[in-house]
Amino acid sequence: MYVAHLTLHDFRSWTDLDLELGAGTTSLVGRNGQGKTNVVEAVDYLSRLSSHRVAADAPLVRTGCSQAVVRAAVVRDDRRAVLEVEINPGRSNRARINSSPLPRARDLLGVLRSVVFAPDDLALVKGDPGERRRFLDDLLVQRSPRYAGTRADYDRVLKQRNSLLRSAGVTKGSRDAALATLEVWDERLAELGTEIMAARTQLIAELTPLLGKAYEAVARGAHRDDALLTYRPSFEDAQGKVAAFVAELERRRKDEFDRGLTLVGPHRDEMLCSLGDLPVKGYSSHGESWSFALALRLGSYELLRAPTSGDADDPVLVLDDVFAELDAGRRGQLAELVSGAEQVLVTAAVPEDIPEQLRGRRLSVADGQVRDA
Structure with a gap:
């Protein structure tokens, strides 16, 4: 199981983001405050309908906006499905699969699964x-x-x-x-x-x-x-x-x-x-x-x-700025243990924080843009 494409609209710091992803390891590298954690948080939100960073939905919506949209194309056993959730703080959230509305947002649970490693762990x-x-x-x-x-x-x-x-x-x-x-x-x-x-x-x-x-x-x-x-x-x-x-x-x-x-x-x-x-x-x-x-x-x-x-199916693994918290030995041990996962999404402030075992596609996140590094 992996996320092949991610689209964000008014989610956190992102007005609009259209990002191609794929199986294997993808690293998002950038200084703090550039929005890299917001990207992986959106993937995790589609999985659990909650954030690993905050308890409520309101902070997920960009300041001044009334709603946010997270959409992802998920590939599972060579089948592709498009998942979408509309985040409406103070009102019911709405969810869709392949553009078809679901009776309740929680009916989306179980389609995509993720495990997040984060400093707050x-x-x-x-x-x-x-x-x-x-x-x-x-x-x-x-x-x-x-x-x-x-x-x-x-x-x-x-x-x-x-x-x-x-x-x-x-x-x-x-x-x-x-x-x-x-x-x-x-x-x-x-x-x-x-x-x-x-x-x-x-x-x-x-x-x-x-x-x-x-x-x-x-x-x-x-x-x-x-x-x-x-x-x-x-x-x-x-x-x-x-x-x-x-x-x-x-x-x-x-x-x-x-x-x-x-x-x-x-x-x-x-x-x-x-x-x-x-x-x-x-x-x-x-x-x-x-x-x-x-x-x-x-x-x-x-x-x-x-x-x-x-x-x-392998859950999507998210390693959110976790290597900066670990010594060199634990970095290498963790990287070795997860390197075989179908999809690993890594965030880091500097490339040097990412162990060699997880060298895959590298993206630079800066000034509201995500580019291949």
Whole structure:
């Protein structure tokens, strides 16, 4: 799988961009602020309908414009399809395949898959639990796009339930009046939440051995059993049962009324990253943390390209200014591990940052133009 052509209109800094791409390695080289990361961000957005840089869509639209358009011709098994998404902040986004509108933008998910390595990846191991939950859910949706609907439904129910908890107030009368409605939301939240938790647990079980193998490859002197992932639910005895989820909601009822928040569910779960018996966060060196984050991405790449992940195609690999963050040894190790991918898109400030193993087509990005270097 690879992107053969990319067109941008009012996306980030690009008024219009029409760019031929191809299989193999393509490097975009230019000073900071020239728009090279914006190009690869657009490819990733078509894959996940979200950015690896920002949480909301508004920053993706060029200043002063109301919408942005990202369009790409994707080649898969010698078949070509044109994917398009219209980004409309504050309104529903629209998507098309071969000019045919899709009922929902999220129906585009799964057609193109990507894995992004970026400087912010350190937050996967050093950041708050929300970073790791987002990593898990993004990977889950890339493997099984139907989970995008499950996650959207869960978020909707969670929002409604939180609104009810807040509006119930602090008096016994107002709480009693809210209970009947709350119990309906409890059941639905538990059904959706249990499905998400079970899927995350299975995903971690499959990802962990791939993480270990990748960590052994990128960390000097490491063993594949060193790197571990553990799923920690927000309550004990979860065990994938709706009844246990509902029982925990009932047990935490008073606390939830007092705080006006739902305190149980996958939105409060954690993925623990460990090296041996110690968590990476707070205990590992900078180099160990970087190696773990890189191994998470490499493991994700291997998981997505495995035959058991639906269609066994190489995802598009995006290496966004990541080599500047690595020492020479890790640069070479990472380059060697990904050089055989069907398509690799690299961004760098200077050509010297790019390892020899990834010498392919080189593009210069400067002054609003992309040219062959």
